[in-house]
Amino acid sequence: MTMRLFEAIVEANHRATGAHEVTALPRSEFAESLPVAALTCIDVRLNPLLPGALGLADEDFIWLRNAGNIIFDPMSSMMRTLALACVIKGGREIAIIGHTDCRVRQTSMVELTDRFRALGIERSRLPENLNEFFGLFASERQNVIRGVDFVRQSPLIGPKMPVHGLLLDLQTGKLEWIVNGYQTLASVTSAAPFQQPAAKPEAAKPEPEFKMGEMKFPDFQIGEGPADAQKWGAPQETAAAQELHLSKPASAPTLGSSPMDCARLIEATRRYKLIGSDLKEYGPILGAKVLQWLAEGRIDGQTPAQLEGSAEWKPLSNLGDPKKPTPPPTPPPHPQAPKLHQPWRKKP
Amino acid sequence: MRLFEAIVDANHRALAGDSRAGIRPAEFADALPVVVLTCFDPRLHPLMPEVLGVAESDFIWITNAGNIITSPLSSTVRSLALACAVHGGKEIAVIGHNDCRFFHPLQHLLPDPLQFFGLNVEGAAAKLNEFLSQLVDERKNVVQAVKFARASPLISKSIPVHGLMAHTETGQLDWVINGYQAAPLDFSFDLKETQPPSTIPEAPAPRPASPKEKSFPGFKIGGDLPPIGGGLS
Numbered sequence: 001m002t003m004r005l006f007e008a009i010v011e012a013n014h015r016a017t018g019a020h021e022v023t024a025l026p027r028s029e030f031a032e033s034l035p036v037a038a039l040t041c042i043d044v045r046l047n048p049l050l051p052g053a054l055g056l057a058d059e060d061f062i063w064l065r066n067a068g069n070i071i072f073d074p075m076s077s078m079m080r081t082l083a084l085a086c087v088i089k090g091g092r093e094i095a096i097i098g099h100t101d102c103r104v105r106q107t108s109m110v111e112l113t114d115r116f117r118a119l120g121i122e123r124s125r126l127p128e129n130l131n132e133f134f135g136l137f138a139s140e141r142q143n144v145i146r147g148v149d150f151v152r153q154s155p156l157i158g159p160k161m162p163v164h165g166l167l168l169d170l171q172t173g174k175l176e177w178i179v180n181g182y183q184t185l186a187s188v189t190s191a192a193p194f195q196q197p198a199a200k201p202e203a204a205k206p207e208p209e210f211k212m213g214e215m216k217f218p219d220f221q222i223g224e225g226p227a228d229a230q231k232w233g234a235p236q237e238t239a240a241a242q243e244l245h246l247s248k249p250a251s252a253p254t255l256g257s258s259p260m261d262c263a264r265l266i267e268a269t270r271r272y273k274l275i276g277s278d279l280k281e282y283g284p285i286l287g288a289k290v291l292q293w294l295a296e297g298r299i300d301g302q303t304p305a306q307l308e309g310s311a312e313w314k315p316l317s318n319l320g321d322p323k324k325p326t327p328p329p330t331p332p333p334h335p336q337a338p339k340l341h342q343p344w345r346k347k348p
Numbered sequence: 349m350r351l352f353e354a355i356v357d358a359n360h361r362a363l364a365g366d367s368r369a370g371i372r373p374a375e376f377a378d379a380l381p382v383v384v385l386t387c388f389d390p391r392l393h394p395l396m397p398e399v400l401g402v403a404e405s406d407f408i409w410i411t412n413a414g415n416i417i418t419s420p421l422s423s424t425v426r427s428l429a430l431a432c433a434v435h436g437g438k439e440i441a442v443i444g445h446n447d448c449r450f451f452h453p454l455q456h457l458l459p460d461p462l463q464f465f466g467l468n469v470e471g472a473a474a475k476l477n478e479f480l481s482q483l484v485d486e487r488k489n490v491v492q493a494v495k496f497a498r499a500s501p502l503i504s505k506s507i508p509v510h511g512l513m514a515h516t517e518t519g520q521l522d523w524v525i526n527g528y529q530a531a532p533l534d535f536s537f538d539l540k541e542t543q544p545p546s547t548i549p550e551a552p553a554p555r556p557a558s559p560k561e562k563s564f565p566g567f568k569i570g571g572d573l574p575p576i577g578g579g580l581s
Binding site: 035042043044045047048051058059060061062063064065066067068072075076077078080081083084085086087088089092103104107112115116119120121125126133134135155156157158159160161 | 389393404407408409411412418422423424427429430431432434435449465468472473475501505507
């Protein structure tokens with residue numbers, strides 16, 4: 001069996017660990033999978049290390065960088081950047097590559113507050129919930145898994161795009177493969193998410209399970225507003241939506257209603273009403289927000305939901321629009337798109 | 349001369365043929381490391397950070413599509429803020445580049461839909477175009493990014509925020525906004541206000557460039573697009 005791109009990358013990396021020399025991959029063999037869109041942290045130690053660790057030529061990887069390689073939600077601007085890397089730059093596989101010894105992970109809220117104060121920015125000028133706003137995380141590994149999960153859910157990324165999660169050891173240069181995007185793909189595509197959205201749970205996923213219970217969620221205080229970024233960033237949200245009280249703990253989702261399953265039923269641009277576990281009604285809010293709440297574990301497949309315009313309340317996991325079947329995975333060609341010169345499709 | 353003035357000066361001297369042009373990082377230890385936001389275009393890999401003359405270890409690199417900042421609280425600004433607070437960045441530079449693909453309407457850039465791995469292209473294109481429509485031209489985009497970064501409550505007023513343009517072929521750097529001389533902000537952003545300012549101030553005239561290269565290549569409207577992902581053949 002021929003190896004696929006990341007199988008070859010990880011294999012070459014493991015062979016080279018110690019000597020710190022990775023032999024460049026024969027790019028003609030992997031032309032179908034290049035370039036790769038890779039999201040990493042901004043840590044300067046990655047500047048000399050990453051290209052060598054992957055063994056890819058400069059022009060074969062699109063390097064996206066933000067602090068902590070964090071993806072906040074399936075519609076965040078980092079997500080849009082990833083999507084553009086694929087549709088405009090021709091990225092054919094996605095990798096979220098965390099690294100060990102991450103300073104964003106090591107920085108506590110108190111330290112962060114002190115550092116901002118040293119720069120002349122008082123606490124009162126910063127958002128209330130720093131953990132949530134900056135996406136501070138407790139585990140580099142979980143942060144990568146969460147990022148991969150958001151990309152997988154995003155309507156901006158094709159369901160057949162391989163999305164990998166890796167962790168780079170800054171000391172040894174060794175790559176650890178946390179989420180194998182090819183395997184996820186096999187289980188996702190066999191579930192035919194677009195035809196039978198709720199039919200198949202994600203339980204068959206072979207890579208490490210997305211464990212909600214283990215993740216570090218922002219600390220909410222019950223009875224207090226969530227003080228999230230939306231309060232400032234998204235004026236279109238209703239006041240009610242901003243007052244979501246989290247009175248249920250983030251718990252492992254039940255089979256068939258995992259966040260990913262439900263997420264497929266939510267259209268980012270439509271509006272929904274929800275009834276929280278505090279029995280209050282929220283919304284109407286945009287589907288994008290529903291996706292975010294799902295991902296954050298504030299709601300789950302059992303949450304009663306209503307599509308705007310409909311009078312019927314259903315559990316989120318049963319929310320389908322009978323009038324409008326979900327689109328098939330492969331849409332017809334865009335009629336206006338002219339034929340373009342595509343150098344990456346060239347065969348040697 | 350301060351750090352980025354020295355960088356641009358050395359860059360112009362090097363382009364004019366001075367083989368000894370460069371900066372001495374030790375003289376600018378107070379201004380290092382620098383935080384640089386660029387587009388993720390792979391054509392920039394060979395230029396960054398060599399074109400600035402700073403060491404890899406003094407170069408905190410943030411990339412996104414089209415080096416765009418959409419608001420003073422956008423996730424890119426969060427990264428800029430963490431780059432300063434957590435990684436110790438002392439100055440910020442937003443560096444645009446010529447011939448950026450994101451300044452063409454998306455529908456003209458969609459290659460073969462088969463490439464999209466089953467993506468709902470029309471839905472995604474609508475969303476992405478909404479994002480891209482905020483881009484006017486490369487220089488104005490840099491001006492807007494600098495304004496938003498300077499207006500952000502997350503970025504200290506003590507950190508200079510510069511705007512520059514880099515040429516992917518010649519490596520020439522040109523000022524768009526000199527963060528040391530930047531005039532007081534013509535707007536400020538308050539956490540209580542949710543609506544970011546919509547006006548994009550005019551970019552100041554570029555500093556005289558080196559005799560070799562006077563201006564960036566313009567776009568030929570209706571002309572052939574340059575190959576996507578240049579240099580991949």
